[in-house]
Amino acid sequence: MTMLPAGTERSLGLVIDLDICVGCHACVIACKGWNDAAYGAPLSDRDPYGAEPEGTFLNRVHSYEVVPEEGAAQTVHFPKSCLHCEDAPCVTVCPTGASLKRAEDGIVLVNEAACIGCGLCAWACPYGARERDPSAGVMKKCTLCVDRIYNDALPERDREPACVRTCPSNARHFGDLADPESAASRMVAAREGFDLMPDLGTRPVNKYLPPRPKDERVDVLAPLLEPVAEEPSGLLGWLDRQLGKL
Amino acid sequence: MHPAPSIILFSTLSGLGFGLLVFLGVGAIQPVGPAAAAFHGIGLGLAVAGLVSSTFHLGRPERAWRSFTQWRTSWLSREAWAAVGALLAASLFALTAVLGAPVPLLGLLSAALCLLTVLCTAMIYASIRAVPRWHHWTTPATFLLWCLGGGAILAAQTWLAAMILLAAGVLQVATWRRGDDAFAALGQTVGTATGLGARVEPLERPHTGESYLTHEMVFRVGRRHADRLRLIALLLAVVAPTFLLLLVPSHAAGLVALLCFAAGILAQRWLFFAEAEHTVGLYYGAPGGRTT
Amino acid sequence: MGHHPNLTPRVGDEVRKTTCYMCACRCGIDVHVRDGPGGGKVVTYIEGNRDHPVNRGVLCAKGSAGLMQHHSPARLRAPLRRVGERGEGRFEEITWEEALDLAASWLAPVRESDPKKLAFFTGRDQSQSFTSWWAQAFGTPNYAAHGGFCSVNMAAGGIYTLGGAFWEFGQPDWDRAKLFLLFGVAEDHDSNPIKMGIGRLKGRGGKIVGINPVRTGYNAVADDWYGITPGTDGLLVLSLIHLLLKAGRIDADYLARWTNAPVLLDGDPESPDHLLPLTGEDGEPLVIDRRTGRPAPWNGEGVRPLLTGTLDRGGHRHESAFHRIAGRYLADDYAPEAVEGRTGIPAARIRQLAGEIARAAFEDAEFVPGAWTDFRGERHEGWQARPVAMHAMRGVSAHANGFQTARAIHLLQALIGSVEAPGGFRFKPPYPKPVDAHPRPHANAVPGQPLDGPHLGYPRGPEDLLVGEDGGPKRIDKAYSWDAPLAAHGLMHMVLGNAAKGDPYGVDVVMMYMANMAWNSSMSPGRAMEALTARGEDGGYRIPKVIYSDAYASEMVAYADLILPDTTYLERHDCISLLDRPICEADAAADAIRWPVVEPGREVRGFQTALVQLGAKLGLPGFVEQDGTPAYADYADYIQNHERRPGVGPLAGWRGDGKSHGRGGPNPEQIERYKEAGGFWTSHVPEGARYMKPFNAGYQDWAVGIGLFDVPQPYLFELWSAPLRRFQLAAEGKRDPRPPEDRRAALHRQMDPLPVWWDCAEANGAEEYPLHALTQRPMAMYHSWGSQNAWLRQIHGTNPLFIPPAVAEAEGLRDGDWARVTSPHGEITVPVQVQRALNPRTVWTWNAIGKRKRAWGLDADAPEATKGFLMNHLIHELLPPKGGQRFANSDPVTGQAAWFDLRVRVEKAEARAQARPVLDPLGVPPVTGDGRPDGARREPEAEG
Ligand SMILES: Nc1nc2c(c(=O)[nH]1)N[C@H]1C(S)=C(S)[C@@H](COP(=O)(O)OP(=O)(O)OC[C@H]3O[C@@H](n4cnc5c(=O)[nH]c(N)nc54)[C@H](O)[C@@H]3O)O[C@H]1N2
Ligand SMILES: Nc1nc2c(c(=O)[nH]1)N[C@H]1C(S)=C(S)[C@@H](COP(=O)(O)OP(=O)(O)OC[C@H]3O[C@@H](n4cnc5c(=O)[nH]c(N)nc54)[C@H](O)[C@@H]3O)O[C@H]1N2
Ligand code: SF4
Ligand code: SF4
Ligand code: SF4
């Protein structure tokens, strides 16, 4: 099990558009809600109404400021869940085979029935995509909503990850990144989607689309504001002439 | 990384135990009769206590047996096999020794498996790229040297122990030095972690409270605190035992040396975890390298 | 040893479709339920309803977390009667019968003697057409919802100018806009629609410009950010107008046809109508008809108004309003160079923005084909797109110059011809709806009688004010007095203070619903608590009785005498009606219901049902039959059977025999039909009626057809506002009633018929307090009520004060340090966090995260109560004293609470364990106290 498949038939994953993620955390809670009710053990919350509430989440949204050489700082909201890496170190370190990457679609899963909760896979993941649930004692991670995307009890249009379905700004996309023709792949190609920490050799399936350039100075606009009049009477006269032409 | 007491205790105790078993196995000491029972018992006892302690940090210890299945890829699985093998060999060897008929080949096998177990343990850490301080040959090297050093003390190999401890100390200092630059050398920054470029500053964490990730991976230790602990670790694990072993040769001094050493190793192991920067920290605004 | 996960987990065994109320956005939700242990249904999972017009399947964080709200440990269990002192939180549970009898015993004498002694204010009410109807039947003039402290500037500014407003009454044309200007919005009511729209617009390659001192959320994804200095948007916008006018980059044809810019103004300085529209014999405003060069009524058949018309008559020259517009805004006062210092936006950036607006509006604007006929009878082959959309909310309206700033934005929109044009800003039914289609305000209370008309309305001039002979206010909140002439939503934030002071008079009963007035919805929680606990000379409370309805143990609960516990939103009937704030979109009229998808299992009742029953007990007209028996059993009964006008009721769908929509008699099956249809009803605006609605005969006819109004009501956008001008005339002494002497000069300035800007900084102590202090709504938290939610509170459990680097440097502050923040009104000590993308003169924090200890079912050491803090402690309903006088900290036109005019000073403080002020823990009223155990809702077989 902990052998990584030599290759996968498909590489299902997410494409996250940092240009339009508004940081609303909708995906965080939709993920919590679905996965609490579905795959494996529930996602517990310790001390839920107390001083140190702490729960298990499979998807979390950070925010950062990007400080350019020149111009105003920018804020970027940054959702992060398992990237379903091709060379997933979290899989190979697992002593029990609970951590696995599926050959058919590349989804990285934890078989919770086999997991001893040693935490090693979470250490091995460079991205912080795994959390051990303190109540169930097993490792939890993004399942890519395997129990939605193949769930024939759900209407066809709902067979997509809960986070994708809920994202109000449409910043999250789901697809087969191994298929260059998939909408997800085309989006990645068009927008120069990138990997997180590519040098670590994990080869993430999930891709991020960069924020588009911001605060660009547009200098070609000046002629548009060429004055036609300095005085009200001038403007009125000019308008009369313009309207007369209509 | 979070310095979990169970793991620190595990590796310290089992390191000592396996160390002693190595010296017994290679026949560096060959106790007989009740002494044999005592020495082998101590070695096995420490190793087993350590291994048992390590299960405390499992979420589902009752399924620990499953960790034998993945020896092809997982150092933890290999460690499980090696540990069982080592304990088996060491126990058989102990039996033969106590019965007064030690089988040297069995001893050598036991010693090899004990070292292999420690190597596997160390490789669990060394294999993790996300923790560059660990991801280096010095990790198994220091683990092995410390293991042998401890074993030598237990086996009362005065001179050898002193030599090993000094060597381990030197290697440890070098390891720390290297480790201090390891994160930077990895070249990962919050910029590469997010792909957002040169200057990226954290604004808000995903949750205002803590999480498994912040507890487990975003442990931060102050530089001055760490420096002090390093000194203490060296004093306790190297300087004090060496001094005691070489200059105050007595059983009592040997015991004190051992206790000093164990305390020093606890400090070293605490640092081993506490100082280890995980790339996850980048997402949480914990800059790579040592903090001030 | 393969792993075969259960790919078809059942998260529930039935889906029930209703409407979310984790905030006021009204998204459609699919609530998954299954059989619970007690026989009833339990909620297991909530997701968005894909067919719903508001959210089309998406949900925000709060919406998905509704499950946890529904399981909040802070849920009230039964009616409560106070047994301790106010504020102690000690209560006994009583029966509903006792509760309603008690309420009736307090209210009946009030109604019989002096109905105005009931002040009934309803907070975040989604049933205002019902609660106001109740209040009207009771006869008190003292009714309003929360709009006065929320965003009445936006509503009034829009309605007085365009006959419709931003807020949730209109929307950008997300599918056609190319440039989108967003002023002062962090989240807004259209939470999901705005996010969906932003995604769509950016997906099409459109450009978003965020104008906001803080760059988070929507402003973070904006392509261009203008980090404006708070309170100066009016200046920025007027400068844009200056540049566009100067360059002739305006839509003159649009202005001439659809706005009152061509309307002639009375040029006789002596006339009592000076600068009011000149009217013809039929009383209609006059324009010069381009076809004839002669005056003609604005709406005459085939008339082509001349934008620049003048008329010499009676020895005076009467010029079109456009002369005033050009005259005012071409002045150098509005040149970018003149405003850059104040706004913090460099002149070059202002020019860039004006250039972008001009380019998007005029350079490649398509002509969208589609036949339609305007109200003058002219047929058009389509609509000229002006793909510049704008939206603004509280960043503009929560300043004391917000009304005029909102008007300035609307003027800008109209100048470029983008209102109701493709790509611009579009109204959602029941808007457009001009001032004249709104009622006037009413306040004549007669013992034992209903009020003489609706409470809230739109004054046409000073004659509509609610003031007595002496000029004093008739309402407890002084709405529609000289202090707040256009207070179209009332002034809820003034009620408790005024009532406790007896200014203008005392009341016997304060009844409130869904407003946490003892905490985050008050400008100053401390003073609100004081007002609620103040005692008179006789030792009794100065506000003798407080009735409050909440669903949860909020801070306010502790301060009431009688609590009418509400259900959660999944347990009651609600009606999101075309009569108040429906779920319409630009292309459709729509309304919706909530219904009990699960039964409460506690002694709680929907507040509206409680009001129906209380109304019957009091014998209020409309609530009882002729014979005195209750007219309605409960709110559901009311929803189905009440008719506001013949054939028009709370719900528009499936009326009469179930086949008529909009108009028709009551249908006993109506709610069932809604349930079957997914909880909502829609009726699409016909193709040719989609744009230019105020002027589009097709739209007007359709709106009459579905009952939005009774006759077509086309109108012109009022760029030059006649109602405002009438107030000016009163200030000039040319019209009655006249304002008090000392108010005249200021009133004249404030009621300018053209948008103006004034500085709010000085009055708020800018000299000593150099920084602006703001709050923003976090997207994942709704005011105070999200903190009881175990999932949401992990995201926002504390709130730092965000400070710009310059302040951090000057004060030696680093992330996690503590600072003392002082305003003219108070002081707090709080943790700070540096933010770079922030106006250098501004600090801010997330709104309403801080909690009173032990409120909301949280432990006393919950981070919300130790490190979380409220900015409100620094605010006041009044401005700092000046010359012995204190003016309201409100917009002088509408009375809108000026939350964001706050000025502060920030200094480093010692690190602390708790934010200051540290208040005592509240007593905990009886609550369910349970919360939802981990994994409570999963199927046993799904485990493992
Ligand atoms: N500093 C600062 N203060 C502000 C603002 C700001 O921007 N800055 N914004 C202001 C604005 S615009 C507003 S609208 C107010 C909002 O402030 P509030 O109106 O106080 O809003 P909430 O805190 O959301 O909730 C009001 C009450 O409704 C109760 N409630 C929730 N659900 C139900 C229900 O189903 N039934 C009943 N009966 N009660 C329920 C909650 O428990 C809570 O006690 O805050 C204002 N305060
Ligand atoms: N998630 C969530 N949604 C909500 C609510 C909630 O509590 N939570 N509350 C609902 C309610 S009651 C309301 S009223 C709406 C309000 O919705 P918004 O209008 O979005 O309210 P605020 O969060 O107060 O945002 C005000 C914004 O204006 C900015 N601002 C302040 N002063 C100025 C200024 O002078 N100029 C400009 N350009 N910007 C300025 C602030 O930085 C902030 O971004 O949201 C509603 N939606
Ligand atoms: S739901 Fe979408 S917009 Fe919201 S935080 Fe997640 S990815 Fe970003
Ligand atoms: S992101 Fe982490 S958990 Fe997911 S596959 Fe990659 S390494 Fe494993
Ligand atoms: S925690 Fe579970 S999944 Fe992770 S490595 Fe250990 S056994 Fe494998």
Ligand code: SF4
């Ligand atoms: S794919 Fe499913 S499990 Fe993964 S983050 Fe999205 S919702 Fe969570």
Ligand code: SF4
């Ligand atoms: S925006 Fe969110 S909380 Fe508000 S109604 Fe929609 S889903 Fe519910």
Ligand SMILES: [Mo]
């Ligand atoms: Mo509001």
